[in-house]
Amino acid sequence: MIALLLRDLRLSVRAGGGFGLGLAFFLIVVVLVPFGVGPDRVILTPIAPGILWVAALLAALLSLDRIFALDFEDGSLPLLATAPIPLEGVALSKAVSHWITTGLPLTCVAPLLGFFLNMAPGAYVWLLASLALGAPALSMIGTFGAALTVGLRRGGLLLSLLVLPLYIPTLMFGAEAVRRGADGSGVTAPLMLVGVITLGCFALLPFATAAALRINLR
Amino acid sequence: MSMWEYANPKRFMEWTAPVVPWAFGLSGVLVVGGLFWGFFLTPDADKFGSTVKIIYLHVPAALMAINAWFMMLVASVVWVIRRHHVSALAARAAAPVGMVMTVIALVTGAIWGMPTWGTYWVWDPRLTSFMILFLFYLGYMALWEAIDDPDTAADLTAVLCIVGSIFAILSRYAVRFWNQGLHQGTSVPVVTGGRTIADIYFIPLVICMFGFGILFIALVLLRTRTEIRARRMRALTARAARA
Amino acid sequence: MLQVNDLRCARGGVPVLERVSFALNPGEALILRGPNGVGKTTLLRTMAGLQPPLSGTVDYPEGSDAYASHADGIKSALTVTENLTFWAQIHDRSVPETAYAAFDLHDLRDRLAGTLSAGQKRRLGLARLAVIGRSVLFLDEPTVSLDNFSVRMFADWMRDAHLGQGGCAVIATHIDLGLDVPALDLTPYIAAADADGGADAAFL
Structure with a gap:
């Protein structure tokens, strides 16, 4: 499992690996927002947490279809399926590598982009905390969606359609935590709920992902 | 004979053939009767005027929108465990019906929202939940359509339905947490037994709810029969091509 | 070591082969033959699980099988060594020097797999089999795009290193590998058009 994780990380930083694409996308979306809604701080400050969360979510979505598609095309997936590591482990490793290459950089950069949106000073730490807790869930849910659509031509759009509704609870609680952090009310409840979603996803979704992979490899 | 034998496609076609017209007839009588009673034979409400009468469409549609998803969940689990083809096809057949019910609930809710709340759309917990439910139906149906092999499609959509159900419930609680909302409480709280609606409005509402329920059953049976026929045609064509 | 009993398998829900039975002892191999579309790939995939x-059964010691098809799971952004090391690690092993020697990969060790020719890539894919240490191999057209010299290289490895060490293999191929092993023509096992057990059976 560690070997698979390391290989995927190595592939992502090699040529054509797509590392940083999500990050660039995140940056562009966030920078575009003020052009759309106007430079007024009165507008930007309250919407900053939501914009950052939605942009992070879309950036994570962007790279989901690569999770299994490349391994499917070059035939690695059936070889992994007959290897001694369980497919559940493959699913978990794929989700973790997606998080490291996409979710983690997004989490680190998000507070920086908060400046561009005039985010309330109290919100930065909670933005970091909520993304740190919530981004792994986005990767795991996305891995599940990628497993459902792995064999399909033009599966990318379908993947977004399937995954977006599943992202809603994480997004709601995550952005809510930042908003509450911004106006100084209690952030514990939404943060804990984000954490619960992440834990629940990592406990259950590897099995669903492996089941979907087995069906698709048949 | 076990009840599962009724799930054999041939048996299913046999026993549903006479049931479908009766179900349609009964649901037609109930829905038309209930709506007529509700629209024309009940007095206008004090606060809301005649707009409240949209409840006779709105509530039954909303009820069936949720029940349809629940039925799909049960059918998906049955398919995964017992691999009865009719079960998978029934889940597939129910999805568009459930989605239409969701749309009816959303549209009537929006129409009702204008006179009562002064706006067509609010991000109220119930409305939002139905919007999310709509997205789930959309994804589920898209996945069915995207996959060529029927058994693979049945398996993958079943997995999606089961996982989606968990997230749908989660969304419902998230939505409540997120916005307390304008929507009134449920008109017919089954659990407590009490209700916030007078008898004179309630009886036609119950009739409409039964009517929509039976209409749903009739539509799903009809659509399942269509799916079975389509699948049979596919199977016969494939066999002819091999021979 | 490998025991196949009255196997019936389907492609896309349609039965393609039936009544397939054979057994292999350690050191034995079987060549699958038959026209395109007869079901060689389906049979290999079914046996590999x-x-x-x-219906029917496939028996071999748990965790001793490996499957390889024309797509060999080679990552073009990794070097030859990195590719082999990855598959070795997945199987909890290290890469034996003999794997490079057997498939003449010594000079290519540090080349990116993406810069290899089709035949060199194929050799790398086959070297994976020498690395993972599995004893029951299911190989689908292993010699596609190999020149005669490389085919002999593969046959030598198969005879000396794999079968000679007590492994066994089922190989679907159209060419003569130069191995002294029996061949099984699958044509007689094609499933009848009305064979039951397919995904559509309940609807006919």
Whole structure:
């Protein structure tokens, strides 16, 4: 499992690996927002947490279809399926590598982009905390969606359609935590709920992902 | 004979053939009767005027929108465990019906929202939940359509339905947490037994709810029969091509 | 070591082969022959456990199987060594020097797999089999795009290193590998058009 994780990380930083694409996308979306809604701080400050969360979510979505598609095309997936590591482990490793290459950089950069949106000073730490807790869930849910659509031509759009509704609870609680952090009310409840979603996803979704992979490899 | 034998496609076609017209007839009588009673034979409400009468469409549609998803969940689990083809096809057949019910609930809710709340759309917990439910139906149906092999499609959509159900419930609680909302409480709280609606409005509402329920059953049976026929045609064509 | 009993398998829900039975002892191999579309790939995938059989059984020691097809799971952004090391690690092993020697990969060790020719890539894919240490191999057209010299290289490895060490293999191929092993023509096992057990059976 560690070997698979390391290989995927190595592939992502090699040529054509797509590392940083999500990050660039995140940056562009966030920078575009003020052009759309106007430079007024009165507008930007309250919407900053939501914009950052939605942009992070879309950036994570962007790279989901690569999770299994490349391994499917070059035939690695059936070889992994007959290897001694369980497919559940493959699913978990794929989700973790997606998080490291996409979710983690997004989490680190998000507070920086908060400046561009005039985010309330109290919100930065909670933005970091909520993304740190919530981004792994986005990767795991996305891995599940990628497993459902792995064999399909033009599966990318379908993947977004399937995954977006599943992202809603994480997004709601995550952005809510930042908003509450911004106006100084209690952030514990939404943060804990984000954490619960992440834990629940990592406990259950590897099995669903492996089941979907087995069906698709048949 | 076990009840599962009724799930054999041939048996299913046999026993549903006479049931479908009766179900349609009964649901037609109930829905038309209930709506007529509700629209024309009940007095206008004090606060809301005649707009409240949209409840006779709105509530039954909303009820069936949720029940349809629940039925799909049960059918998906049955398919995964017992691999009865009719079960998978029934889940597939129910999805568009459930989605239409969701749309009816959303549209009537929006129409009702204008006179009562002064706006067509609010991000109220119930409305939002139905919007999310709509997205789930959309994804589920898209996945069915995207996959060529029927058994693979049945398996993958079943997995999606089961996982989606968990997230749908989660969304419902998230939505409540997120916005307390304008929507009134449920008109017919089954659990407590009490209700916030007078008898004179309630009886036609119950009739409409039964009517929509039976209409749903009739539509799903009809659509399942269509799916079975389509699948049979596919199977016969494939066999002819091999021979 | 490998025991196949009255196997019936399907492709896309349609039965393609039935009544397939054979047994291999350690050191034995079997060549699968038959025209395109007869079901060689389906049979290999079924035996490797990638898809369930309609009926019948496949028995081999748990965790001793490996499957290889024309797509060999080679990552073009990794070097030859990195590719082999990855598959070795997945199987909890290290890469034996003999794997490079057997498939003449010594000079290519540090080349990116993406810069290899089709035949060199194929050799790398086959070297994977020498690395993972599995004893029951299911190989689908292993010699596609190999020149005669490389085919002999593969045959030598198969005879000396794999079968000679007590492994066994089922190989679907059209060419003569130069191995002294029996061949099984699958044509007589094609499933009848009305064979039951397919995904559509309940609807006919």
